[in-house]
Amino acid sequence: MAETEYPASWYAATRDGAFVRPCLSASVRADVAVVGGGFAGLHTARLLAERRLSVVLVERRRIGWGASGRNGGFVGAGYALRSGALIERLGVDHARRLYAQSQRGVAIVHEAVKEMARADIVMGWGRLTVSRTDQGADFAQRTRALAEKLGATFEPWDTERVRGLLATRRYHQALHDAQGFHIHPLNFALALAADIERRGVRVHEGSEARALERQGIEWRLRTAMGEVTARHVVLAGNADLGRVHRLAGAVLPVATYVAVTGKLGPQLDAAIRWHGAIGDTRRAGDYYRIVDGDRLLWGGRITTDTREPRRLRAMMRADILAVYPQLGDVAIEYAWPGLMGYALHKMPQVGEIEPGLWACTAFGGHGVAQTAAGADAVAAGIAREDDRWRLFAPFGTGWAGGALGRAATQLVYWRLQASDWWDEKRQARNAETLRS
Numbered sequence: 252m253a254e255t256e257y258p259a260s261w262y263a264a265t266r267d268g269a270f271v272r273p274c275l276s277a278s279v280r281a282d283v284a285v286v287g288g289g290f291a292g293l294h295t296a297r298l299l300a301e302r303r304l305s306v307v308l309v310e311r312r313r314i315g316w317g318a319s320g321r322n323g324g325f326v327g328a329g330y331a332l333r334s335g336a337l338i339e340r341l342g343v344d345h346a347r348r349l350y351a352q353s354q355r356g357v358a359i360v361h362e363a364v365k366e367m368a369r370a371d372i373v374m375g376w377g378r379l380t381v382s383r384t385d386q387g388a389d390f391a392q393r394t395r396a397l398a399e400k401l402g403a404t405f406e407p408w409d410t411e412r413v414r415g416l417l418a419t420r421r422y423h424q425a426l427h428d429a430q431g432f433h434i435h436p437l438n439f440a441l442a443l444a445a446d447i448e449r450r451g452v453r454v455h456e457g458s459e460a461r462a463l464e465r466q467g468i469e470w471r472l473r474t475a476m477g478e479v480t481a482r483h484v485v486l487a488g489n490a491d492l493g494r495v496h497r498l499a500g501a502v503l504p505v506a507t508y509v510a511v512t513g514k515l516g517p518q519l520d521a522a523i524r525w526h527g528a529i530g531d532t533r534r535a536g537d538y539y540r541i542v543d544g545d546r547l548l549w550g551g552r553i554t555t556d557t558r559e560p561r562r563l564r565a566m567m568r569a570d571i572l573a574v575y576p577q578l579g580d581v582a583i584e585y586a587w588p589g590l591m592g593y594a595l596h597k598m599p600q601v602g603e604i605e606p607g608l609w610a611c612t613a614f615g616g617h618g619v620a621q622t623a624a625g626a627d628a629v630a631a632g633i634a635r636e637d638d639r640w641r642l643f644a645p646f647g648t649g650w651a652g653g654a655l656g657r658a659a660t661q662l663v664y665w666r667l668q669a670s671d672w673w674d675e676k677r678q679a680r681n682a683e684t685l686r687s
């Protein structure tokens with residue numbers, strides 16, 4: 252039985268109306284079958300439909316039910332694997348081309364919103380990545396050098412400028428990217444679904460892909476009550492692909508959380524005088540933005556324990572007050588969890604993994620624009636226009652290690668979180684000593 256209600260969130264409470272789409276209950280044919288109704292599947296279907304290919308998309312629950320309908324809504328270039336690490340691993344030229352593909356993802360999201368004439372989906376402009384430790388006198392120079400290497404549009408902001416806009420002593424310098432923006436992600440997913448249907452894509456909710464087998468040069472994809480025969484199949488199931496393909500074992504589910512406060516009135520504006528998307532550089536950093544005029548949408552924390560914490564609202568409230576204690580008695584009206592899908596190498600898994608079988612998944616915590624970047628490469632590959640998807644080839648689709656992989660990843664997170672915490676404490680102590 253299809254789940255018809257979205258999990259409670261501010262996005263679900265403010266979403267557009269959408270009818271429940273019928274489950275797949277027949278044997279159908281298409282050029283391409285897409286598994287997953289999140290951004291990765293929706294963009295892939297849209298870009299294939301633009302190329303006049305016939306597409307059937309199957310979604311286990313509802314459109315945007317997974318990470319795509321629950322995330323922070325930040326749209327910006329780059330990947331979950333940081334750009335410095337990307338350059339170290341692949342060299343400047345390859346890293347620059349991958350970065351350019353992520354910028355293309357940002358542009359695709361922006362163009363889609365414009366083409367659908369949905370001005371209300373974009374909720375604010377600019378993306379600020381703040382540091383909680385002093386980055387030193389050469390920060391601006393290093394930032395500009397990195398931006399130049401990558402072909403990026405971010406620029407350095409000094410501590411004074413950051414603190415002039417964000418009333419907290421926690422922050423030092425920041426990277427500002429004027430090309431970034433933030434959106435209502437669930438409404439964007441729903442708008443994309445309506446748009447692809449207008450372009451002839453058949454969308455089925457309540458339709459879990461359960462088995463996949465090769466039949467000559469085609470693939471047969473089975474759901475509980477139907478099947479699709481297609482020359483190409485795109486697996487875009489993120490953290491929860493299930494048993495349809497072994498790719499599920501290459502993607503680790505990692506939980507993160509979002510909360511939305513009640514209406515805070517002018518005190519919010521006094522604390523946060525900038526209406527773009529703000530995040531800090533820590534591994535399990537905070538990310539937040541103002542929505543609905545004077546509510547604070549706040550995301551943070553990561554863990555491989557996928558159970559929802561019992562005291563989630565209290566935890567999120569404490570995180571907000573640790574940065575903006577002046578907000579005082581903030582009421583949390585909504586708090587919800589979401590699952591990100593990570594490969595061990597932290598890069599997306601994009602490309603043809605067997606003839607006609609494509610992966611477009613594992614975007615981790617950087618997926619709102621990157622899913623469009625991956626979908627763009629996959630659609631061009633299926634249409635045999637180019638093989639840009641090979642840019643992602645150095646990052647394989649290897650097994651993520653199951654329970655052992657989860658435990659090892661959690662240990663790494665704890666180590667990184669401890670080192671972020673220690674860096675902050677050490678700097679604060681040094682500053683104290685200098686003052687006294």
Ligand SMILES: Cc1cc2nc3c(=O)[nH]c(=O)nc-3n(C[C@H](O)[C@H](O)[C@H](O)COP(=O)(O)OP(=O)(O)OC[C@H]3O[C@@H](n4cnc5c(N)ncnc54)[C@H](O)[C@@H]3O)c2cc1C
Pocket residue numbers: 286287288289290291292309310311312313314315316317318319320321322323324325326327458459460461487488489490491492493494495507508509538550588589590591592611612613614615616617618619620621622
């Ligand atoms: C709380 C949270 C905050 C985040 N914040 C940001 C942010 O601010 N900016 C950013 O860039 N990224 C962010 N991310 C990451 C981003 O949301 C994801 O990377 C992106 O949405 C992934 O899209 P997707 O389509 O791959 O996955 P999903 O949106 O999870 O979609 C996958 C879909 O596939 C379906 N499915 C799975 N298996 C099957 C099957 N066998 N048959 C049929 N259907 C199947 C699922 O039901 C699901 O609906 C965040 C993620 C979370 C969880």
